[in-house]
Amino acid sequence: MGKGNILIADDDAAIRTVLNQALARAGYVPRATGNAAALWRWISQGEGDLVITDVLMPDENAFDLIPRVKKLRPDLPIIVMSAQNTFMTAITAAERGAYEYLPKPFDLNELVAVVGRALAEPRRKAQRLAVDSNDGLPLIGRCAAMQDIYRVLARLTQTDLTVMITGESGTGKELVARALHEYGKRRNGPFVAINMAAIPRELIESELFGHEKGAFTGAQSRHIGRFEQSEGGTLFLDEIGDMPMEAQTRLLRVLQEGEYTTVGGRTPIRTNVRIIAATNRDLRQQIDQGLFREDLFYRLNVVPLRLPPLRERLEDIPDLVRHFLGIAEKEGLPPKAFEPSAIERMKHYQWPGNVRELENLVRRLSAIYAQDTVTQEMVDSELSSATRITFSEAAEQQGDLSESVERFLSDYFMSFGQELPPPGLYPRVLRKIELPLITAALAATRGNQIRAADLLGLNRNTLRKKMRDLGIKVVRSPGL
Incomplete structure (x- = not known):
């Protein structure tokens, strides 16, 4: 007897064949169909220990079928496959109660491993997300790194786990934080963001925790802090690496005890806030330098989430450009299209400012050029490619810099003859x-x-x- 009966639904015969063979080799008993009607018939007859289904099938969308399946057999795990590899696909899969979402093309070994985990885990009812699947967020990208992020976000939305988002400036850290809030169980509460780097260090404690009248010179009245403002919702602590040590100590107490006091106050205030932190710094290096508390780092870094720089996901540029063109048009800028060579030119740029730089470029091209089509020459002009050095060129020149320093030091020592420099x-x-x-x-x-x-x-x-x-x-x- 096999390890479990697996029902497969996909209108692509080649995918059905591959899945049949892989699951049979792994010891399972697969049964495949090319339509949703047959899948529903098998499920309603009590067949199958697990379902693997594509989203788009000829007779019905799987996202419409899954709620009926969960109502009839709530403990039946469902793995969703889709070539529509977007954030909303992952979120909708989680909303409908799918056990896992796998973007196409997928790794067969990964799929078999997911099947094993799903069948081994105790049955549990999947939590539902009350979201509008048509209300998309600008989390754009189909690359493998973004697919991993979508899947993690879909799992995290229904938790209160503290998340640490890392990534270079311009990669979309606040956007991800907002997605966690807007598609999570705290979505009816406030989302409050504070950027540590944008506030004078001496005022950060007051901004976070509030202060009482007369707490310090200039405190003319009671001030409500960001923790109080975000009660019942989410507090996003951006550029957490810029938080001064005194404020770090107070924040650690909040995370440990679930309460805080205002500056100048004595009565502890209980708090019910989800914390999401973000940084573009290496916090472990700051810990070594004595600039960041190690115990606070571990409290914040419960779920680490790294956002890739744009240079690591250049294949997402066409989708991002289309998205930003749509936003620009909604804002009143004339509609534009990019010729293929212009897109290709953008794929060969390293984007030090990441997605934010790309968005600014698209807006600029939409605004300052009268032509309907953006050409490679326009992109070249805006990127000033002739004066920029690519990362590969910079790497080649590192040896030249080292050699220059070595020559300078050699000449410097020779200038002292047999003596040593001071x-x-x-x-x-x-x-x-x-x-x-x-x-x-x-x-x-x-x-x-x-x-x-x-x-x-x-x-x-x-x-x-x-x-x-x-x-x-x-x-x-x-x-x-």
């Missing part, structure tokens, strides 16, 4: 490298120290100290 060589050489490096970063960000610190991978306070030590002074460009 003590303190390391800080002197380091200063010669740091000065142009930090100056260039500040110039590239037009004097924005927060962005320059992110670009350099430094803490903002570390950058300011280095600027003081090196005598670097900048004036911010107007409007930045």
Whole structure:
């Protein structure tokens, strides 16, 4: 006797054959059909220990069939397959009560493993999400990395687990946080976001926890903090790596005890808030530097979720461009189309500003060019490709930089003949490298120290100290 009877529904005969063979080899007894009617007949007759079904079938959409199946046989696990690899497909699969969602093409070994887990786990009723499957979110992409994110998000929406979202600036961390809230059980509560890097460090505790009248100079009245504002909902702590140590200690108490006190207050306040944190920094490195509490990191990093930079998902650019063109048109900009060579040119750019940079480019091209079709030349002009160095070119030039430093040091030592240079060589050489490096970063960000610190991978306070030590002074460009 096999390990379980598996019902398969897919209108593609080749997929049915492949699944039949793979499941039979794994010891299961498969039975396949090309339509939803036969699948429903088998299920209603009590057949099958597990169902594998495609979403789109000739006679019925599986998402319409699944609720009837769950009502008749609530403990029957259902694995959904789809070539429509979008965030909403994953969410709708979870909403309808599917055990798992697998985007096509899928790995056969992974599918067999999922079947094994589904049959081994105790039967449980799937939680339902009350969402409108037509109300899409701009989480766009069909690459493998985005499919993994969709599946994780679909699982997390019905939990209150604390999530740590990591990724470079512009990858969509707040967008993911909003998706977790809007499609979760706290969706009827508020979503409150606070960016640690955008608030003066001395005011962060007051912004988070509120303050009482007279708590400090200038506290003319009681101030409601973000925790109180987000009660019953979700609090998104963006750029958590910029949180000062004192505020970290208070936040740790909230996560441990479920309560806090306002600045200047004495009465503990119970809180019911889901925490989602995000950072573009390496928090483990900050822990080593004594800038971030290790115990707080583990409290926040319950479920880590890494968002890939756009350069790791270049195949998603056509979908993203179409999406941003649609938004631009809704905002009143003229409709545009991109010629294939323009899209191809964009796939060969490294996108240091990630999806945000791509969105800005699409808006700019929609606004400043009168032509209906965006050409490769227009894209080239906007990207200023002639003055940019690709990552591969930069990697090739790393050896040249090392050789230049080596030649400089060799000449420097030779200038002293048989003698050694004066003590303190390391800080002197380091200063010669740091000065142009930090100056260039500040110039590239037009004097924005927060962005320059992110670009350099430094803490903002570390950058300011280095600027003081090196005598670097900048004036911010107007409007930045």
